[in-house]
Amino acid sequence: MSIMKLENVSKEFKDGTTKIQALKQTNLEIEENQFVAIIGPSGSGKSTLLTILGLLQKPTTGTVYLNGEKINEQQEKDKAKLRFDKIGFIFQSSNLIPFLKVKEQFRLIDKITHKPKEEYLNELFEKLDIDSIKNKYVNQLSGGQRQRVAIARALYNEPTIILADEPTASLDSDKAYEVIDLLANVVKEGKRSVIMVTHDIRMAKKCDVIYEISDGELKRKEL
Numbered sequence: 520m521s522i523m524k525l526e527n528v529s530k531e532f533k534d535g536t537t538k539i540q541a542l543k544q545t546n547l548e549i550e551e552n553q554f555v556a557i558i559g560p561s562g563s564g565k566s567t568l569l570t571i572l573g574l575l576q577k578p579t580t581g582t583v584y585l586n587g588e589k590i591n592e593q594q595e596k597d598k599a600k601l602r603f604d605k606i607g608f609i610f611q612s613s614n615l616i617p618f619l620k621v622k623e624q625f626r627l628i629d630k631i632t633h634k635p636k637e638e639y640l641n642e643l644f645e646k647l648d649i650d651s652i653k654n655k656y657v658n659q660l661s662g663g664q665r666q667r668v669a670i671a672r673a674l675y676n677e678p679t680i681i682l683a684d685e686p687t688a689s690l691d692s693d694k695a696y697e698v699i700d701l702l703a704n705v706v707k708e709g710k711r712s713v714i715m716v717t718h719d720i721r722m723a724k725k726c727d728v729i730y731e732i733s734d735g736e737l738k739r740k741e742l
């Protein structure tokens with residue numbers, strides 16, 4: 520069974536009297552343990568697709584399934600819970616909270632779940648090589664360190680799916696490859712999938728599947 524599925528999903532925006540078809544009718548299935556890249560030029564619809572997959576935006580038409588369950592019609596509070604429990608987000612600028620220390624970023628999640636996972640956190644810190652920086656503030660970290668913390672934070676809730684929007688854009692090539700390798704390991708080790716939007720075809724080539732989006736039209740690209 521696919522983890523996530525889009526069936527005839529499209530998204531239209533209205534700009535005054537002009538209609539923008541940001542996403543044409545799209546069918547997409549994300550399988551368990553798949554590392555998926557989405558590439559395409561600026562304005563082609565990548566963020567629109569990612570925000571629909573992240574339940575942050577409703578499609579104009581079509582159905583979104585998560586673990587086989589239809590989620591379009593769910594109430595906002597139920598979607599927010601699904602987002603929190605099942606989906607991990609990683610953004611280009613890492614989106615960490617600047618006035619908190621690294622370890623406090625995770626305590627914040629504990630405050631919401633009331634289920635601190637000390638052992639798992641230590642394991643994540645070790646695996647992502649951030650144990651030595653856990654008492655630092657985010658603004659004291661390098662770009663690569665921030666992205667590693669962001670990956671750990673996305674993993675802390677043990678999501679089914681991780682959505683990564685240009686996670687390597689602010690990194691030099693070496694650090695970018697490190698982050699990609701970490702994400703590839705996340706896919707390999709757990710029953711989870713990663714969907715990554717990237718401009719960088721070198722990074723996309725590390726994925727299991729590449730989709731290319733052009734003017735809102737998604738096509739699978741042969742590797």
Ligand SMILES: Nc1ncnc2c1ncn2[C@@H]1O[C@H](COP(=O)(O)OP(=O)(O)OP(=O)(O)O)[C@@H](O)[C@H]1O
Nearest residue numbers: 532533534539541560561562563564565566567568
């Ligand atoms: N909220 C909105 N209102 C109106 N138009 C929008 C909105 N969001 C996106 N669009 C339009 O939809 C199209 C696709 O935008 P989208 O942000 O998905 O592209 P993208 O591929 O992520 O671009 P980039 O690589 O520059 O981030 C663009 O024409 C954009 O202007």
